[in-house]
Amino acid sequence: xxxxxxxxxxxxxxxGNGHVSFRREKYVPNGGPDGxxxxxxxxxxxxxDKGMNTLSNYRYKHKFAAQNGEDGGKKNCHGKNGDDxxxxxxxxxxxxxxxxxxxxxxxxxxxxxxxxxxGGKGGLGNQHFATSTMQAPKYAQPGQEALEIEVLLELKVxxxxxxxxxxxxxxxxxxxxxxxxQPKIANYHFTTLQPNxxxxxxxxxxxxxxxxxxxxxxxxxxxxxxxxEFLRHIERTRVMIHMxxxxxxxGREPISDIHAINRxxxxxxxxxxxxxxxxxxxxxxxxxxxxxxxIEQLKNEFEPEGxxxxxxxxxxxxxxxxxxxxxxxxxxxxxxxPIVYEPEFDPSLHFFKDEPYTICRGDDGxxxxxxxxxxxMLGYTNIDSERGFLFFQKYLKExxxxxxxxxxxxxxGDTVRMYGHEFDYYK
Numbered sequence: 001x002x003x004x005x006x007x008x009x010x011x012x013x014x015x016g017n018g019h020v021s022f023r024r025e026k027y028v029p030n031g032g033p034d035g036x037x038x039x040x041x042x043x044x045x046x047x048x049d050k051g052m053n054t055l056s057n058y059r060y061k062h063k064f065a066a067q068n069g070e071d072g073g074k075k076n077c078h079g080k081n082g083d084d085x086x087x088x089x090x091x092x093x094x095x096x097x098x099x100x101x102x103x104x105x106x107x108x109x110x111x112x113x114x115x116x117x118x119g120g121k122g123g124l125g126n127q128h129f130a131t132s133t134m135q136a137p138k139y140a141q142p143g144q145e146a147l148e149i150e151v152l153l154e155l156k157v158x159x160x161x162x163x164x165x166x167x168x169x170x171x172x173x174x175x176x177x178x179x180x181x182q183p184k185i186a187n188y189h190f191t192t193l194q195p196n197x198x199x200x201x202x203x204x205x206x207x208x209x210x211x212x213x214x215x216x217x218x219x220x221x222x223x224x225x226x227x228x229e230f231l232r233h234i235e236r237t238r239v240m241i242h243m244x245x246x247x248x249x250x251g252r253e254p255i256s257d258i259h260a261i262n263r264x265x266x267x268x269x270x271x272x273x274x275x276x277x278x279x280x281x282x283x284x285x286x287x288x289x290x291x292x293x294x295i296e297q298l299k300n301e302f303e304p305e306g307x308x309x310x311x312x313x314x315x316x317x318x319x320x321x322x323x324x325x326x327x328x329x330x331x332x333x334x335x336x337x338p339i340v341y342e343p344e345f346d347p348s349l350h351f352f353k354d355e356p357y358t359i360c361r362g363d364d365g366x367x368x369x370x371x372x373x374x375x376x377m378l379g380y381t382n383i384d385s386e387r388g389f390l391f392f393q394k395y396l397k398e399x400x401x402x403x404x405x406x407x408x409x410x411x412x413g414d415t416v417r418m419y420g421h422e423f424d425y426y427k
Contacts, residue, residue: 013041013082015120015143041119042066042082120144159211162237
């Protein structure tokens, strides 16, 4: 079975604890605190591996954890940071939160590597808590806890063109003819159990990537057979080639087959029918003269809707060149940016939504936002990155912090301070 879905549990590393110790040297009888900080826990990072085309690595192992940070030591020794855990996935893998079903990341396009769970921040050693009135603090900060979440990995192949049709209509044969792909070919249903990708090379750089989407059946949109596993791969394609058995070798009715597949596409995702379609009427080498009306019927039925029909023979190669150049022309008139799903969910922010916070005015007029919710959130979020800062803003809005600031009279240009970070407020 082709592995294109997997549920796994991922866990970042816990931050190491800060250390409590004091200088003890022969000529320094009253040495101050010298407890070191704990190391940061390892991150969970997903990375695209161009050599992978399935999620089979996650079929049998379902729990993955990054390394914890080490505790701090005496003499200001900083604990070692935990090693990050890099999880390799094929390009086109969408990572979703299992509980909400929302997209965390789409490993496609420019997004080749992304931190999904940040490791816990290491705790501060007791040296940080010395004051003029407390010169020998006997406590240190614990490291932040690890984050753990269950995610769903879904592979949605990235191809310019999707080749769809009922089982055994010749899709694999066509792919082997027009590309260097070598799919398994046999004369029985569901011989193709995974999408096969190939590159069509045409003159003047007009080539494109084509995917042989495994054979669909009626009821696929409801999950019958392997329906959902196959349909998700069509979502990223920009053009669809419907392949039908024009010779009705197995007694199939080509026009009915095309309508049936379009019904399944519409039921799964109505947006799929907005993609340009082309019909490859295959096996014309097996059509006798008296049956040529099949091609005419296909043209009369679909060409008025703008769906061009190409009589082809995947076995002999007849008609394939014209079909490929027509598809290339369609693609050249379309946006060539890949379809990438926007992130909807940041696991790091999800864990702190119910913790308290306070907002007050500082002596300098700045708005000071504090509380365990804010402290933890900043510890797990890289706000120096564009993605991290966008989610940080979203978090402040969703938790009602921005609304509360506005109710307290904040105006554009005012300063907001949060645990060593300062921001200028602009609505």
